[in-house]
Amino acid sequence: MSTSTARFTHLNPGFICENCQREVQPLKVGCRNHCPFCLHSKHVDRFPGDRDNPCQGLMEPIAYEFNGKKGLTLVFKCKECGGMGKNKAAHEDEVQADSYELILKLNKPKS
Ligand SMILES: [Zn+2]
Ligand SMILES: [Zn+2]
Numbered sequence: 001m002s003t004s005t006a007r008f009t010h011l012n013p014g015f016i017c018e019n020c021q022r023e024v025q026p027l028k029v030g031c032r033n034h035c036p037f038c039l040h041s042k043h044v045d046r047f048p049g050d051r052d053n054p055c056q057g058l059m060e061p062i063a064y065e066f067n068g069k070k071g072l073t074l075v076f077k078c079k080e081c082g083g084m085g086k087n088k089a090a091h092e093d094e095v096q097a098d099s100y101e102l103i104l105k106l107n108k109p110k111s
Contacts, residue, residue, distance in 0.1 A: 043078040063107035
């Protein structure tokens with residue numbers, strides 16, 4: 001992955017969660033775009049990581065998926081525009097792990 005050619009390839013700042021107002025630290029590996037405490041995200045990407053979406057709506061976690069390659073993935077739905085998004089769960093992060101309890105309360109995978 002390059003950090004110089006694409007503008008937003010490696011943007012990975014911490015942020016304040018707009019749902020629960022807690023401070024979220026950046027991930028050491030990968031791009032966190034959801035809150036580990038309440039699992040809410042923000043509609044900022046048109047494609048994962050591009051931060052190019054003008055919507056900026058709050059995204060509610062609605063389900064999780066389990067994929068052999070990617071592992072645990074959360075599925076979000078935007079409260080503003082209804083758009084869907086996915087993000088890899090960070091429940092194994094050393095600094096601020098996603099709440100596994102909350103993840104398991106979401107809709108279970110269908111398969
Ligand atoms: Zn939150
Ligand atoms: Zn949206």
